[in-house]
Amino acid sequence: MDRAELVELLSPEGLRLLDSIGEWDAKADVVKTVAALRKQGHAPGLVAAVLSQARLRAKGRAKFGEFASRMLFTEPGLEQATRLNVAALHAGRFARAGIAHVADLGCGIGGDALALAAIELEVTAADADEVTAAIAAYNLTPFPQATVLHARAEEVALGGIGGAWLDPARRVTSGGSTRRLADASDYSPPLDFAFGLSERLPVGVKLGPGTDRGVIPAGAEAQWVSVDGDVVELAVWLGALARPGVGRAALVIRGGAAHELTAPADSPDEPVGELGAYVYEPDGGVIRARLIGDLARSLDARMLSDGIAYLTGDRLVETPFARAFRVLERLPADERQLRRELASRGVGTLEIKKRGVDVDPAALRTRLKLSGGASATIILTREAGRHIALLVERAD
Template identity: 50%
Template sequence: MPGPARLAESPSRNAESDTVTQNLLEPVLTPEGWELLNSLGPYSESDSLRLNEQLRAAGHSPEVVNAALTQSRLRAKAQAKFGPFAARMLFTPAGLEQATRLTVAARHAQRYVTAGLRKVADLGCGVGADSMALATLERDVTAVELDETTAAAATMNLLPWSNATVVNADASAVDLTDYDGVWLDPARRTTSSSGTRRLFDPEAFSPPLSFVESLADTGMPVGVKLGPGIPHDAVPSSCEAQWVSVDGDVAEVVLWFNALRRDNVRRSALLIGADGATELTSNSDFGEDDDAAVGPVEGYLYEPDGAVIRAGLVADVARSIGGHLVDPHIAYICAPDLVDTPFARAYRVLDVLPYNVKTLKAWVKANSIGVLDIKKRGTSVTPEELRKQLLAGTKKATNKATLVLTRIGEERVAVVVDPVLG
C-alpha cells in the first residue's frame, strides 16, 4: 500500500478532535491495516460484531480491527456521494458528512474550467471531494486542510491524480499569489469524543465568511460552499448565490465571486436528479420581485423544491404556472390547472378541512384511512404525533391519504390532496 501521507506540522484546532480522528485512521495507514481494510467484503451492521471477533481471533490487534471496520462502514455510507470511488477511499465521520457529492463537485469544477482558471487552491479540502473533481478536469490543485488526520485521508484519496497536492496547513495562511482561483468548503462542524456538532454562525466557520469576502475583495475568483440555511442578509452583495438540491434534498448554497460569477445572475436554484439538472435563475436581489398574488386553495397545490424556497424564488414559480400563494408567508402555491414544472411537486386538491383533531379523526374514520402521509408548513404541529392520534383504532383500514397542514392568515387548515405522479 502507499505509505502514510507526509504532512507538514500545523497547529491543532482541537486536541480532543485530533485524538478521535487519529484513532479512526492511523491503524489503517499501515501495511497490515490497509490490507485488512481492502480485504473486507460489503459492510453489514448485523455481521460487524461477529466479524470483529473473527478478525481478533485471527491475530489482528483490536485497534486495527476497529479502525478497519469503521472505515468499511464509512465506505458503505459514502457510496451515496462517491459511488464506486468510495471503495478505495478513506474518511473521517465529519469529513464524510460535509463532503460534496461527486456529481455536484463536478459542476463546481466546471465553473473553473469555463472561467479558464488553471491553478486552483482548495482551502479546507476535507477528504478531497472537490479536489478530485478539479483534478479530473485537469486543473492543478493544491488541497489545503488544517486537521492532520483529515489531510492524511485526502492525501490517500488524491493519490491517483498527479496534478493534485495536499498541504496540511491553515487555509487562511496560504500564499495565494501564484493561484488563478480559490475554492473553499469551510469546516462547519466541531468534533469531540461525543460526536460532531453543527455550527451556524458564518463567522464560526473555519475559515470564516469574512475571510472569503476579503479574498474576493482582491479580485480573486472565489467559490465557497456553505450550508443552505444561511440567512439572505448574510449573503454578500457582490456574489452569485446558487442553492443546490439533489433528488429533492437541499445540499448546499455556493457563493460565486468575480470571474466565477455569471452575468445577470444574483440567485438561483439548481435541481439535480436522475433525469439530469434544471435551474431557475434571477438577477434581482433578495426581497425584490418576490411578491406574488395570494388566492384560495383550489385546483392544484404545488410544493416548491427546497432549493427554490431557500433562493427566494417561490414567487417566480407561482408566476410561471399561473398560480398564487395561499398565504403571503407560506411557500405553498395553488393554480386552477395542472402545469408541468420541475421546480415544484403537484397535488390535486380534494378538500379543505379546518385543523381540528376531532374533525380530522372523524374524516379518517369515515374514509377508512389506514395509511396517512402528513406534510406541513407554517404550523408547529408534529406530523408523527398527529398521525398516531388520527390513526388510533384504524388498524383494519387500508385506504391511503395525504394531508397538507398549513396556515392561511390566522386560520389553520388541513388540505386533503392526491399526489400527481410525474
C-alpha cells in the same frame, strides 16, 4: 480518528485488511467479526480502524457512489463532504471560467478536489487538520496534478493559482462528539478571509443552506443546491465565477438531472388567491433562494396564503421546481371531525404535509387513531390566513 490510528490504517497490512473486508453488512454480528479478525492475529486497534472505515465506505456511497470503495473517510469529513455530482458542477464552473489551477482551501477529505482533478485541472488542496489532510492525500493519489498540504487556508501561497474554492469547517469535534457551529464568524477559515480573497482572485465558498443571508456579500451570486428534495448547500460565487445578472439561483437536481431557476435578486411573491384545482409545494432550494414568486408566475399560480410556501393554480404545469398535488376535497380542519372523515374512508396510512400550522404530524397521526386499508395524503396549512385541511393526491 487520531494520528496513530491512521498510521495503522495506512500500513500495507491495514490497507490489505480493509480491502479484504468487502462490502459492509450492517446486519452482521460485529462482535463475531472482531473476534474472527483478532483470531487471525490482527491488533485490536487495527481491527477497530478497519471496521470503522468499512462502515464509512458503505455510508459514503450515498455521496461518492462506487468511488467510495477506494476512499478513506472521517465521520465529520464525510458529513461535510460535497456530493460528487454537486462537486462536478463546482468543477465545471471553474473550467468554464478558464481557471486551470484551483486552490481548495479547507479541502476536508478531498471531495471537491477529486472533481476538479478529474477534469484535469491542477489542484492545490489544503486542510488544517493533519489526519484529514493525510486522508485527502490518499484519496487524491490517482491524480498527479493534485497536491495536498497540511496547512491552514490562510497560510497557502496563492502565486500562480487562478481561483479558490473554500469549504469552511462548520463543525467542531471535542471529546468524541461533533457539534455544528451556529455563528458563521466561528467558521474555519473565517468568512471575512474567504470572501476577502475575491479581491485577489475568483472565489467560490460553500456554506450550509440555512446560513444567515446577511453574510452574503453584495454583488455575489448565491446559489442554493437541492438534491432529490434535500437542500444540501449554499454556494456563494464571486468574481469571474459569478454569472452576470444572477444574484439568486436555485439548482435542483432530481434523478441525476439538473435544473436551475435564476434571478437578479429575491423575487416578489404573487398575490394571494383562491384555492385552485392544484397545490404546488416548491422545492426547498427555490424557497431558500426566495424565488417562489418567479416560480408562481411560471406556473400561472398564486400564493395560497401570505408567508407560506404553498402555491395554488387551476391547471397542472409540469415543473422540476415543485411537487404538484391534485386537490380532491376540503376536509374539516377540526381534529375530531377530521378523524371521523378519515375513518369513514377507511384510511389507515396517512401522509401529512403541513406549513404555517403548529402541528406535529407524528403526534397527530397517533391521535387520529387511523385504521383501514386505504392510504391518503392531506395538507394542513392556511388559506388567506385561515386553517384548512385538504385531501390531495400526487399529480406529478
